[in-house]
Amino acid sequence: MDFNRIMTRVQAILKNPKATWPVIAGEPTTVRELYIGYILLLAAISPVAAFLKLSVFGVGVPMMGTYRMGFGAGVGNMLFSYGLSLAAIYLVGMVVNFLAPTFGGEKNDLQALKVVAYSYTAAWVAGAAQILPWIGMLIALAGSIYSIYLLYLGLPVLMKCPSHKAMGYTAVTMVAAMVISFMVSVVVGGLFGGMGMMPGGQMNGPGQGSFDKDSPGGRVEEWTRKMESATREVEQAQQSGDARQQSEAMGKMMATALGNDGQIETLAPERIRAFLPEMLSGYTRSSISAERTAAMGFQISTATASYENGSGNTLDLEITDMGLARGVMAFAGWFGVEQEKTTDTGFEKTYRQGKNFFHEQWDSGSGSGEYGTVAGERFIVKISGPAVDIEVLKEAMKGIDLAALAALKNEGVKK
Known part of the structure; x- marks a missing residue:
């Protein structure tokens, strides 16, 4: 993970997005490289800030004093929301790729993940401001709005949709992103009484680093491997022209994104x-x-x-x-x-x-x-x-x- 490279890219996409998007579009990369070299670090900003606010600094409650979430609960919520956000990013990327033909664009699963990941940069960075008093929420909101703008600028470049259709493409994508975030929150909240929180190349090639197999990072790496494999199956299905094969491949990809090894028919x-x-x-x-x-x-x-x-x-x-x-x-x-x-x-x-x-x-x-x-x-x-x-x-x-x-x-x- 090249920290200096990440910071340079963050500054570029935030300060000069119109010039940066074409550079991003032409960069060769893989799902693993995107996660290990960019997403894993930036996606951690908001969960860490939330932990500091809730468990370290505390939240002022009018007429009652300062409330602090227990340290163990805070760490658990932080890690869980972080893990789920990594999956959510991939799901939103799938939506962007799926919608591309609808808005005159070209399907490309890797470019879709890139446009989502780099668009989220503003929201991720602004998420650090939530540790501040009331103004922190305003900064976080501003970051989210700017991320939408970044997505609007990036879709025509990476997904090759006509510029006049970028607004509709962006709007539908953001609605889908909110639905995905809501579904994750509902599922997790339903499990444990409100714990829910808010998104191919070769893996482990020669000379590349990796996490311990049984560590959280190792699990994420294994998940990205499976996602790359599922992505290749979708590509093969699209090339075959078989509608049924395409539907099954897309269903398998959705299952993999949610941490499953296949589709599931629930009990009658x-x-x-x-x-x-x-x-x-x-x-x-x-x-x-x-x-x-x-x-x-x-x-x-x-x-x-x-x-x-x-x-x-x-x-x-x-x-x-x-x-x-x-x-x-x-x-x-x-x-x-x-x-x-x-x-x-x-x-x-x-x-x-x-x-x-x-x-x-x-x-x-x-x-x-x-x-x-x-x-x-x-x-x-x-x-x-x-x-x-x-x-x-x-x-x-x-x-x-x-x-x-x-x-x-x-x-x-x-x-």
């Missing part, structure tokens, strides 16, 4: 429904439902049930097959995500035991809580409702055959 409603027992720790099932929904090639299956006891108390059980979104769990594993916080009336924590994640949330004021886990890095299981304490929910979880559910983690996976 009747299959996932079978894991909702009639009795649950002395509670009798009073209602049950299951469904499978799909959009943009993604499937999610959900089964829910309510249980009542003789005292009129109710527990709700929900099992979700995340499908392709299970790859998010891989990112969580790479970066060792954990969280713990306490309040005057309860606590919330997310932790890992072995290969499994667990989430506990309890509010003594309302006498209710939630206990959840992830089986087989694919199935989210949550039990919630009023109880004497969190142990009641943990005991109820024992009534779910988690081992059998985890055994289905590879069912429906299409290599």
Whole structure:
């Protein structure tokens, strides 16, 4: 990683983008080189700044004082958001490449990733300002706006779209980027009660450095290798002219970008429904439902049930097959995500035991809580409702055959 070269490029793209874009367009590079030599460093600025603001400097809360996120939770959130942003960048690049013909441009997956990565420069650099008081958010906003402008200037040069279509191309790309960011936040927030955060050449050739295989950096390198392989398959499919082959290749690329080795067909409603027992720790099932929904090639299956006891108390059980979104769990594993916080009336924590994640949330004021886990890095299981304490929910979880559910983690996976 050449720090001086990175700083020179940052200054050039920010100060003189019109002259810099043609230089970028003509540079030979690979996905790995883009990540290792540029994206990995700059994408870390905003997560690090957020960590400093939340866990070191703290956030002033009117009439209440300064709030600081726990150090461990802050580090976990920082690393997790960083890992997910690396995937988001690639996904936005895929969108840019996919949209190119629509706006009179030429498809080129590497040029698409380049235009996204270098356009994000302004937003990444401005992200450091969030450690400042109120003006920091204004600076960050200005950086985001300037990144949109950089994208507008870069699309005609790198994707070869007509200049008069660049505005529409930029607008659609930014909408897609916001959708991707929202999807990541929803998926992660749904997993752990609000932890969600906001984006081919040869790999490891002679003389090139690399991270330790099992380190977070090593995992990212392995991910980029798979992305390059999936990209080549898309290129071959496009050359074949076979629409079905092109669709399958694009689907595989999307799966790889989310950390999966293939597309996934989630469990049918009747299959996932079978894991909702009639009795649950002395509670009798009073209602049950299951469904499978799909959009943009993604499937999610959900089964829910309510249980009542003789005292009129109710527990709700929900099992979700995340499908392709299970790859998010891989990112969580790479970066060792954990969280713990306490309040005057309860606590919330997310932790890992072995290969499994667990989430506990309890509010003594309302006498209710939630206990959840992830089986087989694919199935989210949550039990919630009023109880004497969190142990009641943990005991109820024992009534779910988690081992059998985890055994289905590879069912429906299409290599």
